[in-house]
Amino acid sequence: MAAELLRTSDAESFSVRKLAAALGTDSSSLYRHFRNKTELLRAVADRILLAAVEGHRPEGDWKQRITALALRLREAFGRHPQLATIWGRYASSGTGSRLVMEEVLQALRASGLPDEEIPARYHRVVVLLAALISADAGIGTLTPEEYEQGVELFRVAVLGADPDRFPALAHFAREVRPLGADRGAAFEDILAAHLAHIEAGIG
Secondary structure: OHHHHHHOOOHHHOOHHHHHHHOOOOHHHHOOOOOOHHHHHHHHHHHHHHHHHOOOOOOOOHHHHHHHHHHHHHHHHHHOHHHHHHHHHOOOOOHHHHHHHHHHHHHHHHOOOOHHHHHHHHHHHHHHHHHHHHHHHHHHOOOHHHHHHHHHHHHHHHHOOOOOOOHHHHHHOOOOOOOOOOHHHHHHHHHHHHHHHHHHOOO
């Protein structure tokens, strides 16, 4: 229910009163279970994580496992983009978060990394995923009109660049693409490059 409300409202302006009304109760009842709005939003974000990984059966090598998990999380938060920022900003101690942590840690152990290196590598992988998913979800909240306006402004900025002042930009102007283009491919390429970097360091 909270996730549905967040589809149409920004997480920062999310109203506990609206959620309580939708549930047929009052905000004081919700605060018996959650100390504040942040705690409530953390719980909702954790439900998104749980739904994304529940029933997931890891397959393939360690890189394929992390990639499959990342794509599941991207898809889940793509349906609830406002919650991606909550996940990236706040820590969670729920079951969904634990399942994500467990799968990434198990995959990294399967890579052959020494145990002492795994926590730091885990942290970098999760920071990367949170950043990519939050950025991707942020673009996903734009209306078609806002996106088209942004693309037009991008074209003006790039194609109208003074070649004397911005020689590289002018040179690549017709090939440079806006942030929203090919987001899925960019997501996978960046993740693959990071996992290849980890693999290269395995002795």
